Amino acid sequence: VNDGPAIGIDVGGTFIKAAVVDSRGTIMGAARRPSQSRDGFETTIGQAAAAAEEAIGQAGVQRSDLLGIGLGVPGIHRSRDGVTVWNPNFGDGWRNKRVAEAFTKALDLAAFMDNDVNVACLGESEFGAGRGVKNLMMITLGTGIGGAIVVDGELVLGATEGAGEIGHTIVEPDGPECCCGGRGCLEVLAAKHPIINRALAKIGSGRRSSLDSLPPDEVTPALIVEAAGNGDAVACEVVLETAYYIGLGLTNAVNLLNPEMIIIGGGIAQAGEILFEPIRRVVRERALPYSSQACRIVPAQLGEEAGVIGGATLARREMARRTPA
Numbered sequence: 001v002n003d004g005p006a007i008g009i010d011v012g013g014t015f016i017k018a019a020v021v022d023s024r025g026t027i028m029g030a031a032r033r034p035s036q037s038r039d040g041f042e043t044t045i046g047q048a049a050a051a052a053e054e055a056i057g058q059a060g061v062q063r064s065d066l067l068g069i070g071l072g073v074p075g076i077h078r079s080r081d082g083v084t085v086w087n088p089n090f091g092d093g094w095r096n097k098r099v100a101e102a103f104t105k106a107l108d109l110a111a112f113m114d115n116d117v118n119v120a121c122l123g124e125s126e127f128g129a130g131r132g133v134k135n136l137m138m139i140t141l142g143t144g145i146g147g148a149i150v151v152d153g154e155l156v157l158g159a160t161e162g163a164g165e166i167g168h169t170i171v172e173p174d175g176p177e178c179c180c181g182g183r184g185c186l187e188v189l190a191a192k193h194p195i196i197n198r199a200l201a202k203i204g205s206g207r208r209s210s211l212d213s214l215p216p217d218e219v220t221p222a223l224i225v226e227a228a229g230n231g232d233a234v235a236c237e238v239v240l241e242t243a244y245y246i247g248l249g250l251t252n253a254v255n256l257l258n259p260e261m262i263i264i265g266g267g268i269a270q271a272g273e274i275l276f277e278p279i280r281r282v283v284r285e286r287a288l289p290y291s292s293q294a295c296r297i298v299p300a301q302l303g304e305e306a307g308v309i310g311g312a313t314l315a316r317r318e319m320a321r322r323t324p325a
């Protein structure tokens with residue numbers, strides 16, 4: 001019954017991506033539409049529905065063959081009720097909105113939703129780096145730092161669906177202030193802008209670096225990693241400091257959850273061994289030995305497609321729960 005294709009929709013702040021995905025995780029058709037924070041709720045739903053219709057057409061499937069829709073949406077949700085409480089990308093227009101219901105109306109299919117990081121994690125755990133792994137954690141590194149937890153093959157949501165927020169675990173008790181009101185959160189020390197700012201501060205203090213020929217607003221984590229790969233001392237320091245903080249965050253996760261695997265996703269995760277090796281070293285040195293030995297720390301495999309593949313996985317799983325065996 002649940003072997004048919006499903007639609008995954010990734011409702012991002014720049015693009016809304018939709019794909020028809022078969023039961024093996026293969027994308028049969030995909031489309032995207034631009035999205036902007038000033039778009040109202042109805043406009044964004046309309047754009048998403050149009051992308052889904054295009055993906056269905058491209059996949060050449062009948063609507064009646066589709067199991068349903070799974071949505072990955074940033075923000076805070078009551079996902080079992082299909083409600084977004086707050087969406088940081090789209091602001092007040094998305095407060096307390098019945099998102100799943102809106103998609104069911106627009107596309108005439110059952111719709112299910114969850115946090116975007118949870119959905120990406122579901123995709124990675126079913127069809128990506130975490131295939132066959134029952135206990136894992138995913139961390140996404142980007143403008144922010146997100147996380148998701150899978151225990152015994154199921155996502156852990158927590159009391160108010162805030163489980164897995166590793167970006168707001170504390171790795172420097174008196175560190176810089178975070179948008180959450182706390183101090184020294186992993187996110188204010190190892191997300192995109194803190195990485196760039198650390199490099200700029202070192203260059204600003206007069207250190208020589210291959211990055212100092214660039215205008216400050218053109219320095220990116222990718223360029224810092226590249227410079228580190230070429231032996232640039234300032235860039236190497238920045239990478240090692242970043243790995244140190246991520247390693248501390250993951251050490252806490254390893255000791256708390258004893259996962260078999262931690263999947264690192266997001267743009268910065270493309271850095272490869274130059275970042276992963278020092279992260280693994282910090283975890284090996286600091287986490288409980290039996291727990292750290294059992295935990296593989298690996299890059300994500302699905303890249304930008306984790307969201308739509310995970311969305312389709314969410315729809316398939318939720319439909320299976322509703323179908324008597």
Ligand SMILES: [Zn+2]
Binds near residue numbers: 169
């Ligand atoms: Zn925080």
